[in-house]
Amino acid sequence: MKEEKTILQVRDLSFFYESDPEREILSGITFSIFPKSITAVIGLSGCGKSTLCQILCGIIPQCIAGTITGEVRVAELDPRTEPLSQMAVTIGYMMQDPDRQLFASTVEDELAFGPENLMLPPGEIRRRVDEVMDLLEIRHLALKNPGRLSGGQKQLVAAGALLTMEPDILIMDEPVSHVDAQGRKIVLGLMKKLRATGKTLLVVEHDYEQLDFADQWLVIENGRLRDFGAPEEIRKKGGLL
Numbered sequence: 001m002k003e004e005k006t007i008l009q010v011r012d013l014s015f016f017y018e019s020d021p022e023r024e025i026l027s028g029i030t031f032s033i034f035p036k037s038i039t040a041v042i043g044l045s046g047c048g049k050s051t052l053c054q055i056l057c058g059i060i061p062q063c064i065a066g067t068i069t070g071e072v073r074v075a076e077l078d079p080r081t082e083p084l085s086q087m088a089v090t091i092g093y094m095m096q097d098p099d100r101q102l103f104a105s106t107v108e109d110e111l112a113f114g115p116e117n118l119m120l121p122p123g124e125i126r127r128r129v130d131e132v133m134d135l136l137e138i139r140h141l142a143l144k145n146p147g148r149l150s151g152g153q154k155q156l157v158a159a160g161a162l163l164t165m166e167p168d169i170l171i172m173d174e175p176v177s178h179v180d181a182q183g184r185k186i187v188l189g190l191m192k193k194l195r196a197t198g199k200t201l202l203v204v205e206h207d208y209e210q211l212d213f214a215d216q217w218l219v220i221e222n223g224r225l226r227d228f229g230a231p232e233e234i235r236k237k238g239g240l241l
């Protein structure tokens with residue numbers, strides 16, 4: 001049988017923020033992830049979940065300074081040194097608060113912004129925007145102002161704006177914590193749909209019970225990897241906090 005290759009590898013990762021050089025935020029973290037899977041990144045507030053995600057997409061250390069030791073590879077790229085423009089077409093980062101990410105006056109413009117920055121031909125931009133609107137079933141919102149949508153719809157548009165860059169990997173930072181029940185249903189459905197279309201997802205979430213359908217849970221405690229494996233295995237072992 002052919003062995004499947006991992007898409008993301010982290011080996012013995014440790015990290016200090018430049019603004020707080022005495023405090024180790026992440027310590028000796030090792031894991032790898034197979035493509036087309038969902039990984040829930042879970043742990044108590046302040047344990048280092050967002051820091052880890054920002055290292056994976058290069059925001060740390062390229063925009064926020066700090067010292068990283070260990071190895072990180074994302075689709076064979078080193079996010080420490082790879083230009084952020086290249087990282088953005090490899091791994092999308094959906095922020096905790098979609099209002100910080102959405103700025104265009106229509107949903108269509110929001111979705112077109114990334115590919116426009118890549119200087120793609122107009123026909124290709126149109127194709128990507130149409131494809132993503134169909135995938136997310138948001139064509140009816142095309143001319144709406146993203147800022148006036150419901151919480152769940154905003155999450156869809158924020159995801160859509162990243163998906164038009166056609167990254168293989170998507171990180172979602174607490175996408176269900178701040179939406180109502182209807183929004184939660186939309187966002188959880190989106191995750192399953194993206195996995196089915198071949199994307200690899202990392203989802204940071206406090207409320208891990210909602211992510212029972214994830215392929216694995218990555219549990220962080222005080223900057224250390226406490227557990228990594230299938231949800232039922234972790235439950236059985238009592239690996240939760």
Ligand SMILES: Nc1ncnc2c1ncn2[C@@H]1O[C@H](COP(=O)(O)OP(=O)(O)OP(=O)(O)O)[C@@H](O)[C@H]1O
Nearest residue numbers: 017019020025044045046047048049050051052064
């Ligand atoms: N830019 C920064 N400079 C210094 N310390 C920071 C910075 N950003 C975060 N931290 C600290 O790093 C630690 C880990 O923060 P991080 O945001 O990664 O945790 P988290 O697990 O995502 O928390 P939450 O669930 O509350 O979002 C926290 O103690 C936080 O205060």
